[in-house]
Amino acid sequence: MMIVGNADMLRTARQLRGFQQGEAATKLGVSQAMLSRFENQLASLTDDILDRAAAAYDFPRTFFTQPDPILGAPVSVHPMWRRKANVSAREMDQIIAELNLRLMHLRRLLRSVEIEATHQLPKLPVDDFKSDTERIAGLVRAQWQMPAGPVRNLTRTMEAAGVVVVHSTLGGSAVDGVTFRAPGLPPLVVLNIDQSADRMRFTLAHELGHLVMHHSQPTQNMEQEANEFASAFLMPAREIRPYFARRIDLRLLAELKPVWRVSMASLLMRARSIGLLAYNQERYLWQQFSMAKIRQSEPPELDFPVETATVLPELIEAHIRQLGYSIADLASLLHVQPPELVSLYGLTMTQEAKTPHLRIVK
Numbered sequence: 001m002m003i004v005g006n007a008d009m010l011r012t013a014r015q016l017r018g019f020q021q022g023e024a025a026t027k028l029g030v031s032q033a034m035l036s037r038f039e040n041q042l043a044s045l046t047d048d049i050l051d052r053a054a055a056a057y058d059f060p061r062t063f064f065t066q067p068d069p070i071l072g073a074p075v076s077v078h079p080m081w082r083r084k085a086n087v088s089a090r091e092m093d094q095i096i097a098e099l100n101l102r103l104m105h106l107r108r109l110l111r112s113v114e115i116e117a118t119h120q121l122p123k124l125p126v127d128d129f130k131s132d133t134e135r136i137a138g139l140v141r142a143q144w145q146m147p148a149g150p151v152r153n154l155t156r157t158m159e160a161a162g163v164v165v166v167h168s169t170l171g172g173s174a175v176d177g178v179t180f181r182a183p184g185l186p187p188l189v190v191l192n193i194d195q196s197a198d199r200m201r202f203t204l205a206h207e208l209g210h211l212v213m214h215h216s217q218p219t220q221n222m223e224q225e226a227n228e229f230a231s232a233f234l235m236p237a238r239e240i241r242p243y244f245a246r247r248i249d250l251r252l253l254a255e256l257k258p259v260w261r262v263s264m265a266s267l268l269m270r271a272r273s274i275g276l277l278a279y280n281q282e283r284y285l286w287q288q289f290s291m292a293k294i295r296q297s298e299p300p301e302l303d304f305p306v307e308t309a310t311v312l313p314e315l316i317e318a319h320i321r322q323l324g325y326s327i328a329d330l331a332s333l334l335h336v337q338p339p340e341l342v343s344l345y346g347l348t349m350t351q352e353a354k355t356p357h358l359r360i361v362k
Contacts, residue, residue, distance in 0.1 A: 009070075013057040070100050071099075072096065189211075202234065243259070264302075
């Protein structure tokens with residue numbers, strides 16, 4: 001019997017599990033050429049193939065009949081310009097598949113629970129400002145009426161502007177973070193959980209730079225522009241300058257790290273970028289970093305907790321605690337197996353009574 005299946009979901013499921021097409025074909029008991037025909041809509045998906053795919057990829061059969069569109073690589077990790085040479089094509093495919101899965105989940109969760117942002121996410125194309133990322137970062141802080149000084153909780157600040165932040169292993173890849181925008185949905189930023197809290201904040205500010213400044217085709221300068229934006233947003237020149245009033249050395253950088261909640265390395269680069277260090281001074285300090293063996297791993301006593309993302313956990317909690325979904329119900333809604341749902345969202349909640357349509361105000 002022929003049924004309607006979505007070939008894009010067949011490919012997405014394979015990529016989510018990290019399988020190359022040849023490996024997957026073996027698991028499905030078909031030739032690689034035949035699997036390619038299925039995935040490229042050159043052959044119709046049958047009941048038998050969907051049953052095999054559900055077993056091989058450990059997804060409910062309904063996963064493969066979802067009508068959702070599958071989006072390609074977002075600007076912030078576009079293969080054309082990405083700097084991570086050690087990120088394989090398979091890892092990129094897995095990351096993009098995970099982003100699509102999370103967008104599908106977000107789309108379904110928002111049918112019953114609204115997210116109401118308290119601030120707008122500015123759109124300030126970098127070309128309109130002649131690549132003045134310092135000015136753009138200042139405008140964003142001004143529009144959001146942020147207090148002067150360090151950003152106390154960047155995740156909460158971005159969530160208040162309607163951005164959904166998610167933590168993930170990103171398939172164990174070297175990608176620190178990625179931004180995904182889809183029509184009709186809030187922007188989604190996925191951060192690699194396997195990085196320090198200070199690096200995660202810088203990554204998040206970097207992704208904010210993409211959201212604010214980059215809305216067209218990727219360019220060779222966009223990663224540097226996002227880095228410059230992140231530095232200016234987290235450490236505004238006028239506000240951080242007085243903190244560098246005394247001799248800049250490792251001791252001062254260590255003192256400032258928990259205050260500004262950025263790495264010692266970021267503080268050093270910021271001091272250089274606003275003209276407080278000559279090239280030779282900066283070079284000497286980097287040598288000190290290497291001698292102290294803190295270039296890659298800064299002193300653990302300076303660490304601070306990772307910021308917690310709240311939007312998706314609250315959406316999940318609203319469905320379970322207020323709308324009365326069980327874990328099995330929610331897994332069915334999102335077309336995944338219950339254990340995967342628990343793993344994706346760290347669920348430990350219990351079912352409570354239903355209430356009407358809800359709204360979450362960030």
